[in-house]
Amino acid sequence: MAVYKQLVLKQRPTDGKIGKHLFTLKEQPIPSPGEGEMLIKQTYMSLDPAMLGWMSEDKESYIPPVEIGEVMRSSGVGEVVESNHPDFNVGDKVMGMTGWREYLISDGQGFNKLQPGVTEEMALCVFALPGLTATTGLYNFGEPKAGETLVVTGAAGSVGSIVGQLAKADGLRVIGVVGSDEKADWIVNQLGFDGAINYKKDDLKAKLEELTPDKVDVFFENTGGPIQQLIFNRMNAHGRIVVCGMIADYQAEKPSAGPNWIPLIKKRINIRGFAMPDHWNEIPQLLQKLTPYVQQGKIQYRAHTIEGLENAVDGLNMLFEGKNTGKMLLKL
Incomplete structure (x- = not known):
């Protein structure tokens, strides 16, 4: 049986420091989509400073913390590899909240197709x-x-x-x-x-x-x-x-x-x-x-890409150490 990797939050940071001891790397069987669902193979994942807040137990923050035992939260892009969803076809490139994992099942909520000509890097560096x-x-x-x-x-x-x-x-x-x-x-x-x-x-x-x-x-x-x-x-x-x-x-x-x-x-x-x-409801107007500006060539970007889900923590720490030279991405 084919399996995939995911990183779940094992404990919360107690000193504001991020380390691999906070997470458990798990292997799970790759699931099959049900009616109205699709299976997404994540290709690129965003690493953001806000993740430190998401894994901390701050009930007064703007978004609930990731619960212990849950897959760590993140946005990403991926390819639909199986679909029983009427609006998404196999081969579609999509972007949304994916989490620290290689595969995921979605009913389509919160996911959008990448427009023609928009690469995975551009999607996460500019339009996400x-x-x-x-x-x-x-x-x-x-x-x-x-x-x-x-x-x-x-x-x-x-x-x-x-x-x-x-x-x-x-x-x-x-x-x-x-x-x-x-x-x-x-x-x-x-x-x-x-x-x-x-x-x-x-x-x-x-x-x-x-x-x-x-x-x-x-x-x-x-x-x-x-x-x-x-x-x-x-x-x-x-x-x-x-x-x-x-x-x-x-x-x-x-x-x-x-x-x-x-x-x-x-x-x-x-x-x-x-x-x-x-401001999620304003996304169409924001885009x-x-x-x-992007179409007119007025927006440039650069990505700092590392590879492998097991290196997500190292990549996140690079942000806080100022060692990244562009938008921090992880390639799966």
Whole structure:
């Protein structure tokens, strides 16, 4: 009997650290789809910083935690290999919430077919969570206007790189905060950002002042860390701060202190935190907004791909260590 592998959550992280001891690798017989179902062979799986929160027991988060004994949550793409579903045929490439496993049965809910010309990598790097998150945060809450200045942290990451490119396409001055000279070179010379700050080596205050002569109108926050308060203090009146992620604090014993709120009053700054599950119903409109930028060649991306389900934990840790050089994907 043919079998497949899956990783289930065995215990929760107690110190904010991710290790293979948290998971059990199981082999299961490959199932057959029932009436109205299809069997999907997953080909690529997304690895995202939010997974640390999903495996933690946080009942107040925006999405329920993965339960002990359940397959670890993730999005992915795959190919339909058997189908009893009227809307999906064998050979269709599909994208949805797949989990850390090689095969899965689905009734089609939450899965969409990839459009012609869209590869598995492009689907996960652009049209899945990265592009949807960037589009939601920038346009729903950032309210960008041509001629303004936007600063985005995690600018070489999957979300930050798309935020910056969308803003550049709309006529904003875009400055990205990154963690290496290679990433700085990529966002400036390949993606067209107006400047980059390497938070690991630059004089943050001086470099920020140099690159934002008109100060900052939109701050898209993906990481947290020491530069956060400097950007906050550089905001213009009526500026907008979009808080998408705080990866620098996810594994910290004590999160870094936030900015003083007095400037919020004086400058009438709007701060908005958001999470994509609140916006699932907006996906058709978000894709309608994003797709023309992609079709016009205004959105570039790069993937950092590793292989093998057993390496999922190592890949996830690369995100928190800043060792990835693109959207973190796992090829099965």
